[in-house]
Amino acid sequence: MVLYNRFGVSVRPLRKDDRMSLTATAAVLMMSSAAPVAEPLVTTDPVIAEQAAPNASPEMPVTAPALPSPLPPSVTQGDDTDVAQGDDIIVMRRQPPPPGDPLERINVKSFRTVQAVDNAVLKPVAQAYNKGLPGPVRQGLRNFFSNLNEPVVFAAYLLEFKPGKAFETAGRFAINTTIGAAGLVDMAKRKPFNLPYRPNGLANVMGYYGVRPGPYMYLPIIGPTTLRDVIGDSVDKLLVPAVVGKPFTKPAVVIPATILSQLGERAAFDSEVSRIREEDNPYATYRQLYLKQRKAEIDALHGRMTPDVVPVYGRAIPTAGTSEGDGVATPEHNAASEWAPQAGTGGDENDARDGVIGAR
Numbered sequence: 001m002v003l004y005n006r007f008g009v010s011v012r013p014l015r016k017d018d019r020m021s022l023t024a025t026a027a028v029l030m031m032s033s034a035a036p037v038a039e040p041l042v043t044t045d046p047v048i049a050e051q052a053a054p055n056a057s058p059e060m061p062v063t064a065p066a067l068p069s070p071l072p073p074s075v076t077q078g079d080d081t082d083v084a085q086g087d088d089i090i091v092m093r094r095q096p097p098p099p100g101d102p103l104e105r106i107n108v109k110s111f112r113t114v115q116a117v118d119n120a121v122l123k124p125v126a127q128a129y130n131k132g133l134p135g136p137v138r139q140g141l142r143n144f145f146s147n148l149n150e151p152v153v154f155a156a157y158l159l160e161f162k163p164g165k166a167f168e169t170a171g172r173f174a175i176n177t178t179i180g181a182a183g184l185v186d187m188a189k190r191k192p193f194n195l196p197y198r199p200n201g202l203a204n205v206m207g208y209y210g211v212r213p214g215p216y217m218y219l220p221i222i223g224p225t226t227l228r229d230v231i232g233d234s235v236d237k238l239l240v241p242a243v244v245g246k247p248f249t250k251p252a253v254v255i256p257a258t259i260l261s262q263l264g265e266r267a268a269f270d271s272e273v274s275r276i277r278e279e280d281n282p283y284a285t286y287r288q289l290y291l292k293q294r295k296a297e298i299d300a301l302h303g304r305m306t307p308d309v310v311p312v313y314g315r316a317i318p319t320a321g322t323s324e325g326d327g328v329a330t331p332e333h334n335a336a337s338e339w340a341p342q343a344g345t346g347g348d349e350n351d352a353r354d355g356v357i358g359a360r
Contacts, residue, residue, distance in 0.1 A: 100216050101287065107218040111283045114220055118266075118273075126267040138264060140184040145261040146197065147176045147183025151243040152236045156200035160208050160301065168195050199314065203232025207298035216287055224290040224312070265313065272312060286312065 097104035130138070150173035157166035172188040172195045180187040188195040206228055207213070214227030222230070240248065247253045266273075279285040289312045296306035 100213070100291070102215050103217060107216065107287075108283050110220060111218045111286070114218070114223070115277070115282070119277075122263075122266055123270070123273075126263065126270050129263055129267040130270065138267065141260065141264050142268065143176070143180075143186045144183045145257070145264070146199070147173065147180070148240055148244055148248070149199070149201075149236070150176075152202075152239050153198065153200040155239070156202060156205050159202075159205045160200075165198060169198065169200075171195055172197070201232055201236045203229045203236075204297060204301060206232055207294075208301045213291070213294065216291065218283070218287075224286055226291075226294070229294070269312065272310070276312075 101107065150169055154166050154169040154173070157163070157169060171193070175188040175193055175195070176183045176186060186197065187193065189197060211228055213229070216224070216226055217230070218224055219230075222233075225233070241254065242249075248257070276282050276285050276289070289310050292306075293309055293311060293313070296309045299306055
């Protein structure tokens, strides 16, 4: 029997043998699709894969070993954690900064840098300055620069409503500028005038009226200070040229004068600076001494005495280890005696207490 499809092509109907062949082929395909297929070896590290390939079996995939942790499990990474290597692990958390010194970490770095420069450069120069110039000459230069600041002291006492000390300061400035050879010789503190040196400034005025010191800072060039002192001292330095006038309004005069003044102060306190550097923590020692001296100065304006003040700046307080020929006293000398009211001064009963501590 011959069959034709719709295109007119003759087709032969399937025989029984053909049907059996198709059925066998379908069974083989179904069995092959159900057989398990081995998964390929997967690894993220080509080196580990190459080493593991010869011994790896299809049934057991190779995995990369875990890398060791850079830190022990009990230690977390952070700025405030220190780890001591050895048999024992010691975790030390950084202590918070002390009250009044929130910038301690920055201040310590600044202190170390300044001290390194000072030890290498300024210390030899200061020692040569002390050896090369006689004591009276060094003291004369300090007197000269202190006399330039007397108009600022006068204004500060007026702001504190202390007119007696304000006019004594004006008298000192007039006497030393004239018969004291432009302030080189402190004639005003001698008889018959008996007008002692009493430094003051805007920073003291703010402290007198209760303005807090603010954060402690150790700055290059300036040294130890506080926010209140930075503001007050900056205003004072701007007022001096305006009040004194020429030639101290010219940079060619102001810059060398400032350098000479700072060199004189550094030389005057050379022994004290060396002593502080021998302390276990010179930064903390310097901070403590400075803040104690500043507090004592403000308390003195209120008539409160502060014992055992070790000066780290200023000519009003004796410097340990120096001689009286330099205008400062020996360690046995009592700082308060410098400010004892003398006969004929015309000052009030608080003269000695208000002048016990000198300003910067």
